[in-house]
Amino acid sequence: MREQYPAEIVELKWQKYWEENKTYAASPDKTKPKFYCLEMFPYPSGKIHMGHVRNYSIGDVIARYKRMRGFNVLHPIGFDAFGMPAENAAIDHGIQPAEWTEKNIEAMKVQLKRLGYSYDWEREVATCRPDYYRWGQWLFLRFYEKGLVYRKKATVNWCPACATVLAREQVEDGGCWRCDSEIQLKELEHWFFKITDYAEELLRDCEEKLPAGWPRKVLTMQKNWIGKSKGVEVNFRVSGENIDLPIFTTRPDTIFGVTFMVLAPESPLLERLTAGVANREAILAYADKLRHQDKISRAAADTKKEGMFIGRYAVNPLTGEEIPIYIANFVVMEYGTGAIMAVPAHDQRDFEFAEKYEIPIKIVIQNPELKLNAETLESAYVAEGVLVNSGDFNGQNNLSAIEKISEYIENKGLGQRTVQYRLRDWGISRQRYWGNPIPIIYCEKCGVVPVPDADLPVILPTNLKITGKGGSPLAGSEEFINTTCPKCGAPAKRESETMDTFVDSSWYFARYVSPHDESNPFNTEDANYWLPVDQYIGGVEHAVMHLLYARFFSKVMRDLGLLKADEPFANLLTQGMVIKDGAKMSKSKGNTVDPGRIIEDYGADAARLFILFAAPPEKELDCSDKGVEGSIRFINRVWRLVALNLERLKAASTDYEPNKLSPSGLRVHQKVHWAIDKVTRDIENNFHFNTAISAFMELVNELYSVDPGHESEWACYKNALLTLITMMAPFTPHLSSELWSIMEQPGAVLEQDWPQADQQALVKNELTIVVQVNSKVRTKLVVSADIEQGELKRLALANERVRIYTKGEEPVKIIVVPNKLVNIVL
């Protein structure tokens, strides 16, 4: 046997064995307790990166650990295979996106297999294959029937580089989430998913169902994104006209302080309101200018507020006061009613606007500590206070006045309490080729006609020329676009746009439960056994995109009767980013680390161990240190432990009586059980694999420090080694499998039960007690574990080093912490 772990030979051998024996296929036996372990599936770029290695190594330890714990584990993998890069490759190199993608999938599968992950490859899905996207279309149609899909003209975010629309979640700092190009705004007919119908439930479950298993950070991000505000919709009326001007406010307590109103420049009321106004043309032209102001900068809080009086007044329904109506850039049409009541004294935005246009400021909430004066006010007063200038409500605390005034408004029929969400409907149309075709047909006579189920899938043609010019490639394909109306049979045209790829990834976790089902997106019975996913693992960058969409889909699929689970992912682990030299890895920065190189140089187990040991999963991981050296060194240390004693180990039994061991043998025995206990707890609580691995290292250090003599010590030693190898199996499956087999152990190490710590062995019979004098450590005593407190005190006081510090003084008190310390206070 070699003295070094021959990584490549051993790893390839076991990978072949696992593949041939389908070792990791989930069992169809639904009576067993299940565990569904899922990692976010990759985009098939063709090469895995360190982020993948981290994500999938974490998932693999969990899956293998749960398997050893007796669960029926489902651990699938697939490819999120639609999307821009394939199209770009087509444009740049003339290769068909389908071909390019399948090639990349093949290349990535080789790499994933080379890392030895325990995937059930029989269940692989790729979203770009018709047997998958067919069911995405099918779901679209069910959503459509439920009224959860609609088409409307809307201002949408347009990425000029990707030549497509983006959902709001996909815009980051005014740029495209994928390519960073500056977003433009366009008016387009667009398909939407009505995610807002589920806003309330999506929000509620952030508080009810998910907190036990999701990181608080992600829940907060989702809650902020949904952005629920409770308030009142109040009807203002245009002075002298029969026109209602409803506004939404969360601050009805300030309603007596309204001194003007503002409409969004997009407001459809503007036409009517300005009818007959002298400078109407100028106003409409100005509104037009505001509308075309760059939306990104318009939306920024630090943009200068600007607006214009539109020559009309509204009446405050509570005071009867006439107030001027403005249009301004800081009011957006998409939120609330697209109009606001402005209270400059108590809202900073309104304050800035009022100052600029010299609109009166009226204080209605007085600071109880420092009297406010409208003349000298330098910014809006937004804190708590007492109502003034507010008629019957004077003298009330403003927080309770919110309730009282809301009630008053409702009672008088002036408006009603409502709830507003920041969440908008999800725009899913993409003007791209490499995506799932939207299964809709446009007929001159019948209008919008859904493709009948029997005609699914709408196949994405794979023989198009992708040039990147002139709009959606599908629109240019006569063969694709021309069809007949399923209703009347007349010539009709297909929808030429495809779905956002986030649609494809919103339900893939369900497809894995029955990936080959040819009559349903997935089998309901299988889904009800396997779902929800017990552990989902992926990057935090999907906190409000993928994870929100998938939750939405899951709830709709439940309401369609396709599955029972309310939430798709019971537990979520968001791993930290992999960085290099303190910066995010990227090709443009040239600071990438290629996992392929590490595997080549050190092997898969070393790569896995390194990435798991470097930091706890949720933390950022810097790849720049030379930690891989350490992990291969450790693997070789374990290897040699067997290699150097192989014959003796094979000959040894594993039966021994702990209380008949020599002191060093007993130390090994205790260390093993300490390690079992520690590793188990580290995995169970928060997956702290780094400290679990450090426990392996400590155990190995212990094994190197002893020299077994007689038979029972060898038995103890062998048992310790086998336990170590067993516990390491989820982390280093190749090494463990090989050592298990070399030691001629029956069966496979990966099928062993997870070891159990013997509580007896965890109990120490000797303890080291710290002795402090005035809270400073002065000495340590090694005592028998069952020592009496009085005896311990006596020993401590009698100790020579202690006496140097007590100098004969009588202690004020002596604190004894059982099994830990004695503190003598003078």
Added chain:
RNA sequence: GCCGGGGUGGCGAAAUCGGUAGACGCAACGGACUUAAAAUCCGUCGGAGCUAGCCUCUGUGCGGGUUCAACUCCCGCCCCCGGCACCA
């Protein structure tokens, strides 16, 4: 501005309930083996001090506090990372 998470050696990080701060590893340094190197093994490794001891003092972003005892709890700050942000 609001919300969330952080701040511990040269570095990555440990530290159940408030009870020995720095486990485990990386790097570095010294030594053994070797003709030499690699590999391996042994040792040192937060800072300061001299009397060189299993010593003393000091040390977990800063300033206070509670406590016999604080990385840990409380109050007030500073800094870093992530998210949201004219959302009425």
